[in-house]
Amino acid sequence: MSEETTPESLPLSGVTVVDLTQVIAGPFGTMNLGDLGAEVIKVEAVGRGDRSRGIQPTPAYFDTINRNKRSIEVDLKTEDGQQIVRELVADADVFVESTKPGRVESFNLAYEDLREVNDSIIYCSISGFGSDSPYENLPAWDTLVQAMSGIMSVTGEEGGQPLWSGLPSGDLITSMYTTQSILAALYARERGDIDSEWIEVPMLDAAISWLSARAGHTFGTDEPFPRLGTRHPTIAPFGLFSCRDENIVIAAGTQSLWTDFCAVLEREDLLADERFETMHDRSQHPEVLTEIIEAELASASADVWVDRLQAADIPAGPIHDTKSIWADEHVVRRNLKRTMEREGRDDAEVIDHPVHFSSLQTHLGTPPEELGESTDGLLARYGYDEAEIERLREQGVVGTGDDA
Amino acid sequence: MSEETTPESLPLSGVTVVDLTQVIAGPFGTMNLGDLGAEVIKVEAVGRGDRSRGIQPTPAYFDTINRNKRSIEVDLKTEDGQQIVRELVADADVFVESTKPGRVESFNLAYEDLREVNDSIIYCSISGFGSDSPYENLPAWDTLVQAMSGIMSVTGEEGGQPLWSGLPSGDLITSMYTTQSILAALYARERGDIDSEWIEVPMLDAAISWLSARAGHTFGTDEPFPRLGTRHPTIAPFGLFSCRDENIVIAAGTQSLWTDFCAVLEREDLLADERFETMHDRSQHPEVLTEIIEAELASASADVWVDRLQAADIPAGPIHDTKSIWADEHVVRRNLKRTMEREGRDDAEVIDHPVHFSSLQTHLGTPPEELGESTDGLLARYGYDEAEIERLREQGVVGTGDDA
Structure with missing residues (x-):
């Protein structure tokens, strides 16, 4: 949790993640990897970027799930843009994507494509339903995953209608399995058990796995688990x-x-x-x-x-709300809300990583970046000179940093 | 997902976890480790076991979160019982506990105690609020964590009261951070960056980290995120x-x-x-x-x-419920509900691990065990002969396998 880290103290120091995800499911997972020390390179569409950059209130929404990432703005419909990502991947450990079915193939960024440039890549595909599903082409909005997974069915007043769980649970459960599975593959690769790996994290299946304790009710009684408001079936009070006021x-x-x-x-x-x-x-x-x-x-x-x-x-x-919680004595003492300073921009407010280690650490390193903020820096690091960068920018292969 | 695994195909093959947790937060996390190939030794109180063995319906509830674990029934209030666990830990990689504050110290199973028998142990403590909190001694029930973290505040009808998220989210979020943090430490240890490690996973802080996208609303507007039933503030329909029926x-x-x-x-x-x-x-x-x-x-x-x-x-x-979901075409095709056969007992119904790998695998290995089912087998493996086991049983140090 400390800001003072040494390379060895970050569990994923030296690990590079090329991140082609957006909104929540992928980004919260790759933020976890970044908190643990990985360098995350966030590849964003030219002029548009991660869709969540436009979710209100901007940029506060985006900022809460995109620290510890470098933003590069690349048009993946161009061959030059695809080549840039292949060069990033050639030096990387992990590639994560949550694009629509068929999209990475059209970008020449499928697992087989990337293995050609990096035979030890760990490639993680996040999708709504996986590659062998009747719903394969259905856009997997969080609310749909909550409905289809049973999460909504256990949420709500007694006798009332099913409700959202409030949090984007379908997305966030997927995030956690993404981080976990990538860590498992990194460990296996470090032990020499695998060379490269392909991982599929389907949102619906991930959400269903969280039904476990609730589904136990059904497995034992053949009845659906009921909605109970805030009541418990067998415990009272x-x-x-x-109380008098609240x-x-x-x-x-x-x-x-x-x-x-x-x-x-x-x-x-x-x-x-x-x-x-x-x-x-x-x-x-x-x-x-x-x-x-x-x-x-x-x-x-x-x-x-x-x-x-x-x-x-x-x-x-x-019962704290998302405003009152930051004045809670525990939250204040543990400093869970953090401010990340940004040069020339408003500071970003974020929630700290919740886990403490003794010798290892997590960090709040890079504050959330603007669209394409690291485009030039990354291109230079990967050997592009100024003239080439200028050409790529003129041809629209990389962005200008201006949000459309 | 296949049942046919080779040792190398399980990412955590050869990793042993000694598990002193109960109910959901710890057990769901260690089940994840077991799915990934770790051997999990579940240490349970003599005659009582994991409290969730008594949660209705029995044993279906318990079964959904305790596959891939060996149950050993030990009285940790006895010196002989403590010695047994020290011997397990001496050969293990990971120790996880979710006991009340002060309890592991009274059992002589604190981090310092266990490092004496295993200087490369990864020791994970799950607690409600961590070791530096005004609420340190407060029992962290899931419903309390949902209330205090803000999760309830975003769940419910517009204008209605805050509700549970339905799933035991406070517990399950903690589970996922537990698995993730242990994997990160195993990776760092494998790279030689650390010898041993102590990890603290506080439930409240873990749950608060999931507020990220919702708290972004507050960080940007200074207003609490509202309860919206199933509505979206800026999207319609x-x-x-x-429909006509449902x-x-x-x-x-x-x-x-x-x-x-x-x-x-x-x-x-x-x-x-x-x-x-x-x-x-x-x-x-x-x-x-x-x-x-x-x-x-x-x-x-x-x-x-x-x-x-x-x-x-x-x-x-x-909108599936916890019963209708198992007839869904996707769920059937992907075989997400599995039956684990048990000799001399009813089969266990479980939900499969949701993530697919290409060369790595997860597995459904050991079905959920009865209290103390592996006590004798594990003691024998660790060098106890029949006479010693008999003495330990007579003195109540290890259990008889009968649920009290």
């Missing part, structure tokens, strides 16, 4: 409760937590109430129990109740 | 729509998708309607647009409309 969450999920909870409420009389004797009893009377609890919680504010409950080590806390 | 999801998120969508509806007249001319126009009139669309969708069933829309490559699909 559990979920959202109103809601809080309480999860008094064991018998001893129930005893402690009644003590904090100064309602030890409830311990003698037959309706609430065992967890099973309590879960059979959730409505009357909630009514009794909320009558007590109405006497003070959410802040006060959270303090009292947490002081007794009862799992309870505020 | 988008979300859940009712709901489907449609995401016509570009101008050309809108044109194609109107063609499928046979309502090209809408293209000339001023209210719907641009994406911005359509997103300003979501209610009247939904009314018009649902009037058309009422003429046929969800199945029919999904076929028609998908045939035109429009992102649209069914």
Whole structure:
């Protein structure tokens, strides 16, 4: 988490990733690789770039998922543009793409093409449904993946309609499998078990794998897992409760937590109430129990109740939103929101990598770049002289850095 | 994905993980390591085991997150029990734990303790809030992490209360960072950059990192990201729509998708309607647009409309639940639900690992075991003879395999 890193302290130091992904699924995964020390070269379409550069609010949305990447602006429909990427890949370890089916082939950037220039490349394809699916050509929007994977079906009020999980879960689950699978392949290559590798990460399959615990309900009962709002089928008190001003969450999920909870409420009389004797009893009377609890919680504010409950080590806390969370004592102490300074531009606000190591480190190295910010620098590093760069720019093979 | 693996084809072949985690966050992460070829030795409390062995429906719930693990039943409050784990760790590569603060120290299984028996151990601690938090002693239930991280705040109906994301997201996000961080450390160790390593994965921080795209809204506007049900703030038509029988999801998120969508509806007249001319126009009139669309969708069933829309490559699909999904054509073709046979027990139903490799493989090796199923086998492998095992069992140091 420290900014002071030595090359050896970054697990992926010296690893180069050529990144032909956009929006969230690919970029969040390659950001993880960058946080771990890889150099990520983000290849973007001339004049347009990653579609998420246009998602409101700009550039804040894009900035949160694109640190630690160098942006190069290349027209992959041109032979010269394809040649640039082949040269990047020749020196790289990993290539990641999330283009539409058939697109990398049309760019001459398929696995077989890139193996010709780099026989130890790890090539990762992110797609909606993989290469052997009835839905192969269907654009895999996150909301569609949430619907088709079952994620929406378990999200929502009891008796209400299925809802989004709020986070772009279909995308982010895919990101994590992308990072994980690339790391596994790098490890196998380092051990000498493989030369190069091709990896397919299908969004729908990735999302379905996360159903595991919920699908266990179906595998055991042959019933779909229900939507429960914030309730738990067999634990009470559990979920959202109103205090005088705001809601809080309480999860008094064991018998001893129930005893402690009644003590904090100064309602030890409830311990003698037959309706609430065992967890099973309590879960059979959730409505009357909630009514009794909320009558007590109405006497003070959410802040006060959270303090009292947490002081007794009862799992309870505020329901933060994406603004209030940054003032939380834990979040402030651990410095989770970071500002990355940029010369000549507004600073970027980002969320720090969450994992701590002892001798290894993660880093916030390069702030999110503007479209094509590193085009010239990268071309120069790969041997292009100024005249060549000028020619490529005039012919539209590389961008001018101006967003269209 | 194939069952026929050679040692070299599993990226983590030869890697041994000693696993002192339970419920979801740790076990889903170590299952990932097992899928990738690691041998995972699951250390469970005598007579009780992983708490999730008791979560209904049993054993289906537990089975979905505990394949590829060997169960050994050990009382860590005894010196002999601690010695057994030290011997396992002496030969292992990775140790993962998710016990309460102070617990591993009381078991003499802290990082410093285990480095004495294995100076190349990668030691991963999963906790709710990490070791430097005002909430350090608070039990980190998934629902609490969802509340405190902001995940609940973006989940729910417009104007309604915050809801769970349905999946145990706080746990599963933690799982993925656990797998990823261990892989990064294994890679660094293989390159010779580190000897041993200590890793801290805090659930709350992990969950907060997933806010990235949503927090971008706040960083750019200073406003919390709203709850939107299934609506999108700037895209229409988008979300859940009712057909004659059931709901489907449609995401016509570009101008050309809108044109194609109107063609499928046979309502090209809408293209000339001023209210719907641009994406911005359509997103300003979501209610009247939904009314018009649902009037058309009422003429046929969800199945029919999904076929028609998908045939035109429009992102649209069914809203599967945790039961209906297993009959989906894609899920069947890719064989995502698998049955693992067990001798003398009912088979286990599991969801396959979602990622495909070319030369590397993942596997479904060992089916989920009963509590302590491998106790004797593992003790024998580590040099305990029958008399010693008998003594340990009589003294309650290792279990009898009977669930209490």
